[in-house]
Amino acid sequence: MKLKMLLALGASLATIGCAAGGLTGDPGSRSISQNAQQAAAQQHPQVVAEFGGTVDANRSAYVAAVGSKVAAQSGIQGGGSGAYTITTLNSPVLNAFAVPGGYVYITRQLLGLMDDEAELASVLGHEIGHIAADHSRGRQNRGLLTQLGALAVGILTGSGDLAQLAGTVGQGLFLSYSREQEYEADALGIRYMSAAGYDADASASLLASLGAAENLDNRIAGQDQRSVPSWARTHPLSEDRVNRATALAGQVQSAGTGIRNRDQLLNAVDGMIWDDDPAQGVVRGNRFLHPDLRLAFSVPQGFGIQNGSRAVSITGSNGQAQFSGGAFTGGLGSYIGQVFQALAGGQGQINFPPPQSTSVNGIPAAYSTARANTSQGQLDVTVFAYQWDPDTVYHFAMITPAGSGIGPFTSMVGSLDRLSASEAASIRPRVIDVVTVRSGDTVQSLASRMAYDDYKLERFLVLNSLSANSQLTPGSKVKLVVYGNR
Structure with a gap:
């Protein structure tokens, strides 16, 4: 919540008018329509403001550079040189989403959950896939920002589920895709990231991490008082979806052999705020x-x-x-x-x-x-x-x-x-601290340094995609969440 706020959420939020679809041209020579680009660009500052602004310039540039490599494989004219605008939001919610018009957003919380750059490429590829497949076409899409204010109207008109509306204010209620569209975006994302040289196996590993994060949030919901991650609502997770991603990855040449770039991702998230700012x-x-x-x-x-x-x-x-x-x-x-x-x-x-x-x-x-x-x-x-x-x-x-x-x-x-x-x-931010494993370190000893009063081990394991019996290798790197300085 920022220093100054609107009187009520529904008072002055505009609409993104991209429901008719964002692409023009024949397959193989398609481009993002000018109308869709203009509409998304017009609303972009408000979307950024709604999600707490953007992260610092270096992290933003890193994410955008990875996204540009993946977008270049999407078959959209200018895909790697300006057709897409990729923004990293200063939000403590696990989420990523795409807006017709070529705008892709990812939150710092989701960035911090990732194990390597290939997983980042998989998420950006998935969202780019929604745009490239024109999944918005023909769908009844209330504007993004209009939906952010839906609670103000919905609670009194009975339109929509009250708990879901209230639980997602500040996160956004985004265009809901069908299961088939989610599968298609997964497949396209794997194709794009593989063509860009990334290890296609990263798609399944990222989905598994998101599932583990969702399960942990559900376990601690009564104590941490948080709602289910946005990704779990807008991109439903399931074992079937992870299995499909694994099978799709096995069909491309880069599976298990492509770029992972773990150090690059860890360098990018080291010192980044985790949870609330x-x-x-x-x-x-x-x-x-x-x-x-x-x-x-x-x-x-x-x-x-x-x-x-x-x-x-x-x-x-x-x-x-x-x-x-x-x-x-x-x-x-x-x-x-x-x-x-x-x-x-x-x-x-x-x-x-x-x-x-x-x-x-x-x-x-x-x-x-x-x-x-x-x-x-x-x-x-x-x-x-x-x-x-x-x-x-x-x-x-x-x-x-x-x-x-x-x-x-x-x-x-x-x-x-x-x-x-x-x-x-005395209120300090929690930040990600990338540390090098030393001889004698265990998941239990490292987890004891997490800046939480509860579920220290479980949080550490989810953050690093580890299990309780994982053996750590001296010299390798892991993420901790510690208290930083304001």
């Missing part, structure tokens, strides 16, 4: 802390937290909520009314009773609960706003079963508080 706030257990804004709050046990650049989403079986904010230009009652209006998303008005004034940890606050009729039945919608300073208001927007009111979120709305200077200064 403190500049956007961090999730620690069931707490959200923002050292720059000097604020913190806690969510009830059993609820998950997902931090986005515009809002923090809280999801659980008994309700969903978002924490966001805006400029304070009048009374809290007026601000609450604006939030209700934005939540309605043009679907009519929400009639709410006059807000009640209160105080939370010395912070002036007000709240109101309205009853909303949706296709899923009646729901209670509550806006709880805090006057943080003379110019800033923060608020929770909460949706609970009818009659519950604030109910499940009572402890959360009462937990918002200011961080002291020393507390804020």
Whole structure:
């Protein structure tokens, strides 16, 4: 969550109009259409902003260079010299996605999970494959940024699954591909990376790593309070898919013999932030802390937290909520009314009773609960706003079963508080530290150095694609996650 945010997610997000498809020309001489390129280029700055910006120039250039090698094999005119724009996002979510118009995005979290450059080539090849195969053509595609604001409308109209909407705000709800299209993109990605000289076996190994990461996230969800990785939703993982990738790799010449470039990838991720960037706030257990804004709050046990650049989403079986904010230009009652209006998303008005004034940890606050009729039945919608300073208001927007009111979120709305200077200064980023294995090192001894209070061994194994009985070779390199400096 950034320093300044929109009042509500649905208020001013534009649409990428590329649904009709992004390619022109006959097979063998195709190019990305000018209209698709222009639309994607226009929205690119907003996509980047929504995902926390980009990583530093050196890492961005490294990823783009690998992508250019792979894209040159895609059969699209200018594929290796500008037809594609490849961006590495400063996001703690495991994800990669493609936008019609030749724009490919990958998050630093996914980059950090990889074992070598060939795995990077496989992911970029897969996304380039979606574009080259024109998988967007004929599909009903709401704009990328429109979907980022879907919660603001969906929670009150009943359109879509509430938990999934809330859990993916800040990550994006991207064009959903069919299973056949996913398989085709896998096959194309393997073809492209192999033609670029990379080991085609990397596709299956990366998919296996993603599956292991998904399984671990599911195991620790109750403690780390995170939602399922975006990749697992937009690119469903399965043993069948890994097996298919393995079989496809066996059909190309580079399988087992092509470029892996492990050291190059490790050099690129060494020192890179892992998990949350403190500049956007961090999730620690069931707490959200923002050292720059000097604020913190806690969510009830059993609820998950997902931090986005515009809002923090809280999801659980008994309700969903978002924490966001805006400029304070009048009374809290007026601000609450604006939030209700934005939540309605043009679907009519929400009639709410006059807000009640209160105080939370010395912070002036007000709240109101309205009853909303949706296709899923009646729901209670509550806006709880805090006057943080003379110019800033923060608020929770909460949706609970009818009659519950604030109910499940009572402890959360009462937990918002200011961080002291020393507390804020103590919040440090987790960063990847590439270390050389020494004689006597074991997976257990190295895992003990991971910057976590729980699941140290499991996190280390997933990060390095190892098993508990793996034997480490002195002189080889592995990744740790340690605390860095701000």
